[in-house]
Amino acid sequence: MNQTPVDARNQILAVVRDFVKREVAPAAADHDRSDTYPHQLVERMKGLGLFGVTTPEEYGGLGLDFTTFALIFEELAKGWMSITGVLGTHSILTHVLANHGSEAQKRRWLPALARGDKRGALAMTEANAGSDVAALETVAQRRGDRYVVNGRKLFITNGRNADLVLLMAKTNPAAQPPHRGISALVVEKGPGLTVGPNVNKLGYRGVDTCELLFQDCPVPAENLVGHEEGRGFRQVMDGLEAGRVNIAARAVGVATAAFEAAIRYAQRRETFGQPISNHQAIQLMLADMATKIRAARLLVIDAAEKKTLGQRCDQEAGMAKLYASEICAQVTLDAMRIHGGVGYLEDLPLARYYRDAPLMIIGEGTNEIQKLVIARSLLRQYAL
Numbered sequence: 001m002n003q004t005p006v007d008a009r010n011q012i013l014a015v016v017r018d019f020v021k022r023e024v025a026p027a028a029a030d031h032d033r034s035d036t037y038p039h040q041l042v043e044r045m046k047g048l049g050l051f052g053v054t055t056p057e058e059y060g061g062l063g064l065d066f067t068t069f070a071l072i073f074e075e076l077a078k079g080w081m082s083i084t085g086v087l088g089t090h091s092i093l094t095h096v097l098a099n100h101g102s103e104a105q106k107r108r109w110l111p112a113l114a115r116g117d118k119r120g121a122l123a124m125t126e127a128n129a130g131s132d133v134a135a136l137e138t139v140a141q142r143r144g145d146r147y148v149v150n151g152r153k154l155f156i157t158n159g160r161n162a163d164l165v166l167l168m169a170k171t172n173p174a175a176q177p178p179h180r181g182i183s184a185l186v187v188e189k190g191p192g193l194t195v196g197p198n199v200n201k202l203g204y205r206g207v208d209t210c211e212l213l214f215q216d217c218p219v220p221a222e223n224l225v226g227h228e229e230g231r232g233f234r235q236v237m238d239g240l241e242a243g244r245v246n247i248a249a250r251a252v253g254v255a256t257a258a259f260e261a262a263i264r265y266a267q268r269r270e271t272f273g274q275p276i277s278n279h280q281a282i283q284l285m286l287a288d289m290a291t292k293i294r295a296a297r298l299l300v301i302d303a304a305e306k307k308t309l310g311q312r313c314d315q316e317a318g319m320a321k322l323y324a325s326e327i328c329a330q331v332t333l334d335a336m337r338i339h340g341g342v343g344y345l346e347d348l349p350l351a352r353y354y355r356d357a358p359l360m361i362i363g364e365g366t367n368e369i370q371k372l373v374i375a376r377s378l379l380r381q382y383a384l
């Protein structure tokens, strides 16, 4: 993938910033409170091409690089983190198809996915397989020209509104090591696939997260990604590197929004006869918050640049996701402290930032798992 010229990057970021200011931020509180899906914003995002940011132009996408992709996620998350959820696992599906799909699969699905006419989800997690993905029990059994899928997937974001589901299932449950028995299939919604009710989340509201139940669900064999069994784990882990970059970028966006609210409030609010921004204790907090955000953003860009070059970036994406999500939780709490009592009210967006922040610690692999991924990569790098 080529790096996006600075002019083109700035142009799309200006458009996204304007969209966030005029449409996303004003609608966020209502959607968050009522936990309703933002159909209208999704239509607008389709028009802006945001469903195909990194999809190559020959398949109808914008063909932009991962740094631009991450900066778009950051801008969107500043207005409302949930809106990035509509694009998150969708982007993992498009990335996996663009990099591991056959030519026929790319031609068949990527253009509609890039337009947002078809939207995507990732179905990986199960009751006994979250961090330990290889323990998944959903089975796709080959019968003639189709697979028959049975299993239950939990916590599937976009599960209700997606048209295509990137499913991880075992085509060889006896394989050793178990991850070699996992394949990735594109499932089009239809008979045999039931969508359960949305789960009730602390934050990240408005975007659907639900259970998907597969009961003798027929999937054409031609929907096996890359037409090769046993490659699903590696294919989806590649997609998750991009996913971790986008989660880290969301964390930077939410932290930035919280910081900007705090620094403005600190200059307005007076105690002991002067703005609280004159108190050194507040200044130290502001300096710490801004430094952490900047460091997180640089880690995001570092990981995104490596992904653009087509290089493995599990270490960099893991570090960006780990650090950005941890500082996001700290910064949103500090912003609340700076606001005093009003920071605790649902009247301001701060409470939402604070509720949204932990998703980035858990989603796309918990931070404990990120540390394992980083350590494994370091041990490879420094192998004796």
Ligand SMILES: Cc1cc2nc3c(=O)[nH]c(=O)nc-3n(C[C@H](O)[C@H](O)[C@H](O)COP(=O)(O)OP(=O)(O)OC[C@H]3O[C@@H](n4cnc5c(N)ncnc54)[C@H](O)[C@@H]3O)c2cc1C
Pocket: 089, 122, 123, 124, 125, 127, 129, 130, 131, 132, 154, 155, 156, 157, 158, 201, 204, 209, 359, 362, 363, 364, 365, 366, 367, 368, 369
């Ligand atoms: C809002 C939301 C949206 C989601 N969206 C999706 C989605 O779209 N698609 C999807 O497939 N999944 C999705 N998930 C699932 C998410 O990826 C998992 O919840 C996550 O990977 C953790 O898995 P788990 O919940 O089973 O936790 P567990 O794996 O049970 O982990 C529990 C705790 O143990 C720790 N732990 C586990 N193993 C180790 C270890 N080896 N060493 C140290 N600590 C360990 C974990 O870090 C965690 O603290 C979503 C989750 C949420 C909350």
